[in-house]
Amino acid sequence: MDLLDKHEHLAERHKLMLSLGGNAVGLRMEKILSPTRAIIGGRETILAGTNNYMGMTFDPACIEAGKRALDEAGTGTTGARIANGTYAMHQDLEKVLSGYLKREHVIVFSTGYQANLGMLSGLAGPNDTIFLDADSHSSIYDGCRMSGAKLVRFRHNDAADLDKRMMRMADEPGGRLVVLEGIYSMFGDRAPLADFVALKRKHDFALMVDEAHSLGILGDNGRGLAEEAGLEDEVDFVVGTFSKSLGAIGGFGAGNHRLFEMIRFASRPYMFTASPSPASIATVTEAVHQLMARPELRDAIRRNSEQLYRGFKGLGLELCCDTVSPVVAVRVADEPTAIRMWNALVNGGVYVNIALPPGTPNGTCLLRCSVSAAHTPEEISRVIDIFADVVAPDRGALAAAG
Numbered sequence: 001m002d003l004l005d006k007h008e009h010l011a012e013r014h015k016l017m018l019s020l021g022g023n024a025v026g027l028r029m030e031k032i033l034s035p036t037r038a039i040i041g042g043r044e045t046i047l048a049g050t051n052n053y054m055g056m057t058f059d060p061a062c063i064e065a066g067k068r069a070l071d072e073a074g075t076g077t078t079g080a081r082i083a084n085g086t087y088a089m090h091q092d093l094e095k096v097l098s099g100y101l102k103r104e105h106v107i108v109f110s111t112g113y114q115a116n117l118g119m120l121s122g123l124a125g126p127n128d129t130i131f132l133d134a135d136s137h138s139s140i141y142d143g144c145r146m147s148g149a150k151l152v153r154f155r156h157n158d159a160a161d162l163d164k165r166m167m168r169m170a171d172e173p174g175g176r177l178v179v180l181e182g183i184y185s186m187f188g189d190r191a192p193l194a195d196f197v198a199l200k201r202k203h204d205f206a207l208m209v210d211e212a213h214s215l216g217i218l219g220d221n222g223r224g225l226a227e228e229a230g231l232e233d234e235v236d237f238v239v240g241t242f243s244k245s246l247g248a249i250g251g252f253g254a255g256n257h258r259l260f261e262m263i264r265f266a267s268r269p270y271m272f273t274a275s276p277s278p279a280s281i282a283t284v285t286e287a288v289h290q291l292m293a294r295p296e297l298r299d300a301i302r303r304n305s306e307q308l309y310r311g312f313k314g315l316g317l318e319l320c321c322d323t324v325s326p327v328v329a330v331r332v333a334d335e336p337t338a339i340r341m342w343n344a345l346v347n348g349g350v351y352v353n354i355a356l357p358p359g360t361p362n363g364t365c366l367l368r369c370s371v372s373a374a375h376t377p378e379e380i381s382r383v384i385d386i387f388a389d390v391v392a393p394d395r396g397a398l399a400a401a402g
């Protein structure tokens with residue numbers, strides 16, 4: 001039997017996608033002009049589907065820091081953190097993040113994906129149980145599997161469901177870890193953190209929050225959902241990525257536990273991969289300073305999110321979330337409609353993410369927009385206008401999605 005025969009259905013699905021227009025899952029950006037503009041298909045296009053929440057990718061100080069690091073430390077570390085991959089700058093970034101996050105310990109990983117693999121497999125083992133929200137990001141699912149822990153999925157954002165499942169598992173030996181996200185990446189909704197924290201008084205568990213999409217954005221200082229909710233002391237472990245509000249690549253885990261540092265020696269995704277390059281570490285370190293020093297970035301992203309959200313509501317679009325966040329996801333009836341509309345949006349001059357099952361909750365098809373502090377009000381208005389043009393002929397399909 002041919003090993004790849006099992007992917008025949010993927011080939012069929014991809015062929016259908018191409019027959020409906022461009023390659024929605026392999027789009028080529030010919031030239032990046034700014035955090036909010038690129039040349040796509042020979043045309044200047046507004047980017048409304050990146051995770052460049054703070055517009056850091058073109059920040060002059062970050063670029064300068066990256067160039068300096070290239071000159072002074074070279075292109076890569078060529079080794080893992082426990083071997084030759086820990087430079088002074090990796091430890092300096094851990095210290096800067098520790099100060100910013102107000103957590104005693106921070107471990108820098110090579111990507112956000114690996115931060116979840118590394119933290120979850122470092123925290124939990126085969127004798128433990130991880131309770132995870134059903135809508136968790138794939139890196140959380142994969143980290144749970146890697147840990148070998150028993151997995152219990154609870155209904156999305158439903159603390160009562162978690163309570164029920166914990167009661168059923170009350171006699172299970174081993175430790176318990178509950179995993180939530182600050183802002184969920186597909187729908188843009190937040191975990192009702194206070195409801196979950198209330199359960200900590202009833203059940204004994206550790207709480208980890210992945211603040212990938214909320215870092216830099218939520219809370220007065222941008223420390224994420226836990227800061228916004230005033231519940232940082234109740235969150236035992238924080239995970240985050242450098243690939244969104246910090247505009248680079250890498251990730252981190254943070255916490256105050258006395259044995260936290262031992263995760264470095266218990267986590268294969270930390271031990272067996274090369275550490276982030278000097279340029280990445282330098283730009284991220286500068287970007288963290290910017291998050292601390294420029295609260296106006298948070299004001300800008302909140303204003304822009306509000307403008308896009310209200311504009312889409314005004315068009316009668318079916319949005320996946322009833323609170324405003326930088327992720328604004330439009331529900332669409334089915335895959336062919338999503339592909340058709342995505343092509344029309346790109347042809348109209350705006351790039352958004354197309355999000356399809358199995359990468360989405362409950363088999364939904366989405367046109368996922370994300371807002372940047374770097375968008376101008378005019379760019380947001382233009383995105384809304386292009387959606388209006390595209391939606392008009394497809395209104396029936398959108399209504400069917402509701």
Ligand SMILES: Cc1ncc(COP(=O)(O)O)c(C=O)c1O
Pocket residue numbers: 111112113114116137139181185210212213241242243244249250251
């Ligand atoms: C919630 C969440 N966690 C982790 C990650 C992984 O981060 P990275 O893409 O930086 O590896 C993502 C990426 O989208 C995410 O949405």
